[in-house]
Each structure stands twice: as structure tokens, then as C-alpha cells.
Amino acid sequence: MESFTQLKNKKVLVTGGAGFIGSNLCQALLNLDVKVTCLDNFATGHQPNITPFLSNPNFTLITGDIRDLEVCNTACKDQDFVLHQAALGSVPRSIADPITSNAVNVSGFLNMLVAARDAKVKRFIYAASSSTYGDHEALPKVEETIGKPLSPYAITKYVNELYAENFFTTYGLNTIGLRYFNVFGRRQDPNGAYAAVIPLFVKQFINHQSPVINGDGSYSRDFTYIDNVVQMNLLAITTQNKQALNQVYNTAVGDRTTLVQLTDLLKKYLSKYDPKIAQVNIVHGPNRIGDIPHSLASVDKAKRLLDYNPTHGIAQGIEEAVDWYWENLK
Numbered sequence: 001m002e003s004f005t006q007l008k009n010k011k012v013l014v015t016g017g018a019g020f021i022g023s024n025l026c027q028a029l030l031n032l033d034v035k036v037t038c039l040d041n042f043a044t045g046h047q048p049n050i051t052p053f054l055s056n057p058n059f060t061l062i063t064g065d066i067r068d069l070e071v072c073n074t075a076c077k078d079q080d081f082v083l084h085q086a087a088l089g090s091v092p093r094s095i096a097d098p099i100t101s102n103a104v105n106v107s108g109f110l111n112m113l114v115a116a117r118d119a120k121v122k123r124f125i126y127a128a129s130s131s132t133y134g135d136h137e138a139l140p141k142v143e144e145t146i147g148k149p150l151s152p153y154a155i156t157k158y159v160n161e162l163y164a165e166n167f168f169t170t171y172g173l174n175t176i177g178l179r180y181f182n183v184f185g186r187r188q189d190p191n192g193a194y195a196a197v198i199p200l201f202v203k204q205f206i207n208h209q210s211p212v213i214n215g216d217g218s219y220s221r222d223f224t225y226i227d228n229v230v231q232m233n234l235l236a237i238t239t240q241n242k243q244a245l246n247q248v249y250n251t252a253v254g255d256r257t258t259l260v261q262l263t264d265l266l267k268k269y270l271s272k273y274d275p276k277i278a279q280v281n282i283v284h285g286p287n288r289i290g291d292i293p294h295s296l297a298s299v300d301k302a303k304r305l306l307d308y309n310p311t312h313g314i315a316q317g318i319e320e321a322v323d324w325y326w327e328n329l330k
């Protein structure tokens with residue numbers, strides 16, 4: 001992280017900082033002696049994710065909701081940069097309750113843009129999503145070519161991109177959107193109805209329960225370890241390349257792994273801790289409606305404009321994530 005030392009003493013607001021990705025961003029920024037403000041309403045984030053930071057004089061917690069413009073104004077005041085992560089994730093959650101997903105992900109996003117504009121922050125970096133590729137089937141996904149969104153969640157994330165682009169052209173606010181592809185790693189929540197596949201399967205394996213794969217397991221994803229995502233955010237804040245601003249970037253590895261390969265990897269690394277896990281069976285259920293068969297990113301644009309260099313492939317990421325879950329779930 002040597003090249004990011006220029007961030008020392010800068011002020012960065014991380015919204016959703018008590019969540020999975022946000023807390024990892026807070027940690028990386030605090031390691032660089034950045035003055036970090038975390039804004040979170042703990043809707044899906046957890047206090048233990050940020051407990052270690054509370055004693056750090058460089059860390060400030062604002063408990064509040066991005067649906068409240070005044071809260072956003074207070075949080076953005078005097079900030080140099082914003083890393084906007086707060087949102088309600090999960091496609092199924094948005095299908096069950098599109099109104100709340102829209103209120104947080106669209107109206108809350110707009111509040112944050114307005115607040116960032118009015119506070120004159122230097123850059124507004126935000127969590128976009130691979131779901132924006134929707135029904136477009138071509139692989140690998142390149143930023144310029146998207147399909148129709150397949151869920152309310154995907155619509156909210158696409159609207160974010162439209163607003164961000166418009167806030168640059170209309171108000172001159174510099175933005176960068178990072179289209180995250182299936183992020184995983186330490187502190188991703190394994191609990192709840194909308195848990196992501198990797199932490200859910202890890203928890204099930206640890207408890208000797210059979211994970212259920214939707215379909216035959218041939219569906220594939222560009223699973224992206226959290227350290228690669230942290231790197232992209234730091235590059236987005238620090239890049240001196242003017243051409244790199246006001247763009248969206250795939251934030252991924254550029255490699256895909258099927259669900260069967262994923263469960264094999266999880267078993268391999270978890271059974272080092274508990275050999276019985278190697279014997280846990282996988283169960284197959286029906287395909288989930290709206291699931292696309294394959295997802296794979298081109299990361300050429302990020303490499304070209306941001307000098308992105310992913311440090312973790314799937315196997316190394318899974319190994320590190322499993323070590324963390326074993327320590328923290330067992």
C-alpha cells in the first residue's frame with residue numbers, strides 16, 4: 001500500500017462503513033493514517049465490524065440514514081473524498097421489497113450526491129454492480145455494453161450510474177463507479193435470508209450441513225476477493241489520470257469459477273481445519289429465477305486507466321477468507 005501514502009491525513013467518508021465492504025475500506029484507510037468518517041444506520045451492517053476502530057482517534061462514527069438529506073450534509077461536510085457503499089444489497093431482497101430498496105439505493109444515493117456536491121468533495125466514488133449487465137449475454141462483460149436490468153436491485157444500481165454521470169455534466173462533481181462482481185472475504189455476513197453464497201456455504205460446511213446449489217452447479221461467477229476491491233477504491237481516490245475520472249469500472253478478477261468448483265475449493269481449505277468437512281455432501285435444487293448462467297468481467301479498462309493489478313485470484317482469496325471464518329465463526 002506504499003503508493004497510497006499520499007492519503008495520510010486526508011478526510012474520507014465511507015458510507016455503509018459498518019458493512020462488509022465498507023468496514024474493509026475503513027480498515028485500509030485507517031492503516032494509511034486517513035481521517036475516516038463512517039456513516040451507517042446498521043440496517044445490514046454490524047457493530048463488531050467497526051468496534052476495533054472506535055478507539056482510533058482518526059475514526060468517527062455517524063449513526064444515521066442516507067434517506068435523510070441533513071444526515072448526508074453533516075457527514076459530507078469538510079470531507080475530501082466519499083466512498084459511497086451504503087445500500088440494500090441482494091436481488092431477492094429487492095424483489096421482496098422494491099420500495100425500500102429504491103428509497104435507500106436511489107433516493108439515498110441522490111441525497112449523497114447532492115450533499116457531496118454542496119460540500120465540494122473532490123471525488124465521489126460509489127459501489128456500482130455487475131447486475132447492471134442484466135440480460136446481456138456476451139462474455140467477458142465490457143463496461144460500454146449492458147443489457148436490460150433483471151431486478152429492482154439492478155435498476156437501482158443502473159440509476160446510480162445515470163445520476164453520477166449527470167452530476168458530472170451538470171454540476172462538475174467528479175465521480176467513479178465501481179461495478180463490483182460477487183465480492184467475498186472477511187466480515188461478509190453469513191447470516192440472514194439474503195446471505196451471499198460464499199459465507200453461507202462456509203457456515204454450512206463448518207456446521208456439517210449440506211449447501212444447496214441452485215441448478216447443476218455449472219453456473220459461474222467472477223468471484224472477487226475483498227483486497228482487490230479495496231485496491232480499486234484506493235486507486236479511484238488517488239489516480240492522477242484525468243481520463244480515469246467520471247467513468248465506471250468492472251471491479252473483478254477477470255476469471256470465472258463454477259459453483260461446483262467453488263464448493264470444491266471451500267471443502268479443500270476448510271477440511272484442513274476439520275477433515276470431516278470433506279465428506280459433507282452438496283445438494284442440488286432448482287435454478288433460481290432471474291439468475292444469469294455466467295458472469296465474467298473484462299478488467300482491461302481498470303488496468304489501462306487505473307493501473308489496477310488484482311493481487312488475489314479465487315484460490316488465494318478463498319484460502320484467506322476460510323482462515324478468517326474459521327477464527328471468527330467457529
Ligand SMILES: NC(=O)c1ccc[n+]([C@@H]2O[C@H](COP(=O)([O-])OP(=O)(O)OC[C@H]3O[C@@H](n4cnc5c(N)ncnc54)[C@H](O)[C@@H]3O)[C@@H](O)[C@H]2O)c1
Pocket residue numbers: 015016017018019020021022039040041042043044045046064065066067084085086087088089090104108127128129130179180181182183184189
Ligand atoms: N458484496 C457484493 O458482492 C456486492 C456486489 C455488487 C455491489 N455491491 C454493493 O457494494 C456495497 C456494499 O455492499 P456489502 O456487500 O458490503 O453489503 P453490506 O450489507 O455488508 O453493507 C452495506 C452497508 O450499508 C448500510 N446501510 C444500508 N442502508 C443504509 C441507510 N439507509 N443509511 C445508512 N447506511 C445504510 C448497512 O447497514 C451496511 O452496513 C453496496 O452498495 C452493494 O450494493 C456489493
